Amino acid sequence: MTRRDKSLESGQFSLFDADEPLETPDADDVVPGDDASFESGPGSYPALPDGAVDMAFIEQQLERWVAVGWLRPLDAHLARFVSAREPGGDPLVTLSAALVSHQLGRGHICLDLEHALRDPDAVLSLPPHDGQASGEAVGIVTPGALLAALGVHHVESWSERLRVSCVLGQGEEDTTSRPLVLEDRRLYLRRFWQHECSVVARLQSLMAGAGAVSDEMLARLESLFGDSSAAAAPDWQKVACAMALRNRLTVISGGPGTGKTTTVTRLLALLQESALNEQGRALITHLAAPTGKAAARLSQSLGGAVAALDVPEAVRASLPREATTLHRLLGVRRDSRHFRHDADHPLALDVLVVDEASMVDLELMASLLAALPSHARLILLGDRDQLASVEAGAVLGDLCEGAEQGRCSDAVQTLTERAAGQALPVRDAPPSVLADHVVVLQKSYRFHEHSGIGALARGVNHGSLEEIRRCWQAGFQDIEFQLVREQGGALIRQAVNGYREALRAMADGAAPEAVLRLFARFQVLCALRRGSWGVEGLNDAIVEALFREKLVGGTRGWYAGRPVMVTRNDPQLGLYNGDIGIAMVMPTDKANRNDASGRLRVFFPHPSGDGVRAVLPGRLGGVETAFAMTVHKSQGSEFERVLLVLPERPNPIMTRELVYTGITRARSHCLIMTAFAGAVESAALRQTWRASGVGKRLGA
Numbered sequence: 288m289t290r291r292d293k294s295l296e297s298g299q300f301s302l303f304d305a306d307e308p309l310e311t312p313d314a315d316d317v318v319p320g321d322d323a324s325f326e327s328g329p330g331s332y333p334a335l336p337d338g339a340v341d342m343a344f345i346e347q348q349l350e351r352w353v354a355v356g357w358l359r360p361l362d363a364h365l366a367r368f369v370s371a372r373e374p375g376g377d378p379l380v381t382l383s384a385a386l387v388s389h390q391l392g393r394g395h396i397c398l399d400l401e402h403a404l405r406d407p408d409a410v411l412s413l414p415p416h417d418g419q420a421s422g423e424a425v426g427i428v429t430p431g432a433l434l435a436a437l438g439v440h441h442v443e444s445w446s447e448r449l450r451v452s453c454v455l456g457q458g459e460e461d462t463t464s465r466p467l468v469l470e471d472r473r474l475y476l477r478r479f480w481q482h483e484c485s486v487v488a489r490l491q492s493l494m495a496g497a498g499a500v501s502d503e504m505l506a507r508l509e510s511l512f513g514d515s516s517a518a519a520a521p522d523w524q525k526v527a528c529a530m531a532l533r534n535r536l537t538v539i540s541g542g543p544g545t546g547k548t549t550t551v552t553r554l555l556a557l558l559q560e561s562a563l564n565e566q567g568r569a570l571i572t573h574l575a576a577p578t579g580k581a582a583a584r585l586s587q588s589l590g591g592a593v594a595a596l597d598v599p600e601a602v603r604a605s606l607p608r609e610a611t612t613l614h615r616l617l618g619v620r621r622d623s624r625h626f627r628h629d630a631d632h633p634l635a636l637d638v639l640v641v642d643e644a645s646m647v648d649l650e651l652m653a654s655l656l657a658a659l660p661s662h663a664r665l666i667l668l669g670d671r672d673q674l675a676s677v678e679a680g681a682v683l684g685d686l687c688e689g690a691e692q693g694r695c696s697d698a699v700q701t702l703t704e705r706a707a708g709q710a711l712p713v714r715d716a717p718p719s720v721l722a723d724h725v726v727v728l729q730k731s732y733r734f735h736e737h738s739g740i741g742a743l744a745r746g747v748n749h750g751s752l753e754e755i756r757r758c759w760q761a762g763f764q765d766i767e768f769q770l771v772r773e774q775g776g777a778l779i780r781q782a783v784n785g786y787r788e789a790l791r792a793m794a795d796g797a798a799p800e801a802v803l804r805l806f807a808r809f810q811v812l813c814a815l816r817r818g819s820w821g822v823e824g825l826n827d828a829i830v831e832a833l834f835r836e837k838l839v840g841g842t843r844g845w846y847a848g849r850p851v852m853v854t855r856n857d858p859q860l861g862l863y864n865g866d867i868g869i870a871m872v873m874p875t876d877k878a879n880r881n882d883a884s885g886r887l888r889v890f891f892p893h894p895s896g897d898g899v900r901a902v903l904p905g906r907l908g909g910v911e912t913a914f915a916m917t918v919h920k921s922q923g924s925e926f927e928r929v930l931l932v933l934p935e936r937p938n939p940i941m942t943r944e945l946v947y948t949g950i951t952r953a954r955s956h957c958l959i960m961t962a963f964a965g966a967v968e969s970a971a972l973r974q975t976w977r978a979s980g981v982g983k984r985l986g987a
């Protein structure tokens with residue numbers, strides 16, 4: 288039984304508001320944001336006559352859905368918990384409770400009734416339809432058939448029937464402790480509705496305060512970015528910086544290498560210079576990212592960006608050099624989902640920069656915003672086109688939604704034109720408050736125009752089969768697609784070749800730091816977790832092949848050469864979700880190399896990017912082998928070369944965002960291997976959508 292199941296049984300249902308330990312989400316036990324049902328749909332499952340469905344029937348169906356894997360056991364528990372609170376209640380409420388709980392596992396904050404009614408069978412993880420109901424599926428009714436039999440044909444009637452239930456609160460001013468909340472045709476579990484309300488309220492208050500930007504500031508901006516008034520296109524980095532000087536909340540979205548770090552470093556320099564001149568003190572500035580790896584990468588690129596700045600020494604000295612994880616910043620408390628810093632114990636800072644903000648889920652964003660002091664500035668950096676967070680909510684995506692359609696206020700339009708030195712494109716759309724706070728950087732300095740990775744990433748992002756076809760035909764050197772018949776053979780050979788250099792270096796006695804550096808140059812990424820084409824099957828096959836070549840010291844348990852990824856935060860060890868280490872023999876024990884596995888240590892890069900830390904394998908709680916990792920888990924990381932393994936047949940987990948994220952983890956070469964010829968194209972046509980009220984409430 289899972290942790291959440293236990294809390295259900297004890298009557299403290301965690302999805303409402305229980306105080307339970309924070310757990311690292313596991314991207315792979317769920318299919319986050321996977322709305323896309325299989326194209327063929329479950330057409331042959333039986334329809335039911337109206338009125339044939341009572342509570343017992345619904346409960347039986349929920350059990351059957353769980354048995355065939357359409358629904359999580361947790362969702363059925365929740366539905367039972369809700370119906371127990373209203374004996375003799377409407378079975379539609381029970382069904383709706385199961386469906387809303389299930390959406391959380393797929394990354395949605397709520398169940399959007401309108402969306403659900405348009406395609407009811409897409410709300411569960413239904414299998415592909417093969418023309419007839421499988422033996423397993425006999426006696427199973429789809430959500431669409433159930434809703435129809437319950438008489439739900441319009442969203443109004445669904446909402447009306449939910450509204451009269453005593454387990455439902457009504458949005459807005461609701462202060463009851465009812466487990467479900469209905470607001471504007473969106474059905475929530477109370478805890479997530481509360482998170483959404485608090486995130487929106489904090490964002491609104493951050494967006495309310497705007498400062499003046501002096502001519503002197505703009506002159507300094509010009510000196511850092513140069514004069515771009517005669518350029519063919521506006522300098523969006525400069526525009527972003529000008530907006531961030533004015534705002535307390537700024538979102539800077541951009542693909543890989545579009546200059547997010549460069550921009551924010553220059554912005555911090557401007558803010559510090561002005562604070563030093565006007566207040567005689569530097570601002571307290573912190574940088575954070577959702578994973579250790581992302582924080583280390585930010586620290587690294589920040590170092591380069593700070594070194595390249597043309598600013599007075601006092602300003603340079605005041606700039607932060609190190610990023611931390613959000614969990615470290617907020618202060619994880621053992622056995623609690625709450626942090627040490629919260630609204631009553633705010634963070635001591637003036638400016639907070641959060642990188643890889645697309646990975647921040649709603650709950651973490653709520654904690655972060657609550658702990659932000661009221662005077663502080665918040666700058667969110669990220670790539671709106673990447674996979675969203677594993678857990679429910681996609682706040683960065685919600686904030687960026689419509690950013691390019693919405694028009695800035697006249698004040699921001701004037702400011703950004705002063706900064707850019709040229710008129711910005713004006714769109715014929717009503718002004719949106721979000722547009723004053725969101726900038727999308729357009730130009731990649733990493734993927735030049737002849738980069739195949741850049742071109743394919745753009746094609747996938749645009750969902751353009753024509754652009755993707757042109758990529759394959761162009762003969763780019765840095766992107767390759769190989770169709771293979773099976774998971775073994777060529778695919779495993781590629782993986783072994785990729786890891787050979789690092790493992791040979793380890794065997795030759797290279798320093799752990801050098802081995803870690805070499806290891807980070809290549810990575811196998813998978814779309815799936817389970818099965819032979821997933822992380823589990825590939826890790827087994829790769830380690831067996833490496834062992835045959837004597838490149839690793841074993842195939843099970845701990846062995847020299849085993850790379851691991853941390854899956855559970857451990858503040859005591861200073862290890863966080865996403866950190867990657869390698870098991871190696873302690874350098875001092877080299878003479879006893881064959882002695883015992885007890886001499887193995889797992890070496891992790893130091894969070895500062897300098898040096899390594901050695902941890903006894905036995906002290907590590909949540910880790911998994913990382914010869915292959917999911918694209919979800921690779922977010923926030925980059926590798927020189929990537930082998931991206933896509934499933935051998937169509938699969939709803941394959942979305943535009945997943946393939947885009949996988950491809951762009953590679954800096955210099957990406958090889959895609961699959962047995963499904965149209966894998967990239969079919970994924971490019973399937974865009975993730977996440978139900979949320981954040982954008983709507985903020986006026987996106």
Ligand SMILES: Nc1ncnc2c1ncn2[C@@H]1O[C@H](COP(=O)(O)OP(=O)(O)OP(=O)(O)O)[C@@H](O)[C@H]1O
Nearest residue numbers: 524541542543544545546547548549550588732733
């Ligand atoms: N305006 C610019 N002119 C020239 N080079 C630039 C400019 N902006 C950024 N670069 C260069 O492009 C590279 C990527 O920049 P940066 O690290 O700031 O991008 P990023 O968006 O933060 O990248 P990542 O995707 O790694 O997070 C760096 O080498 C940087 O020096």
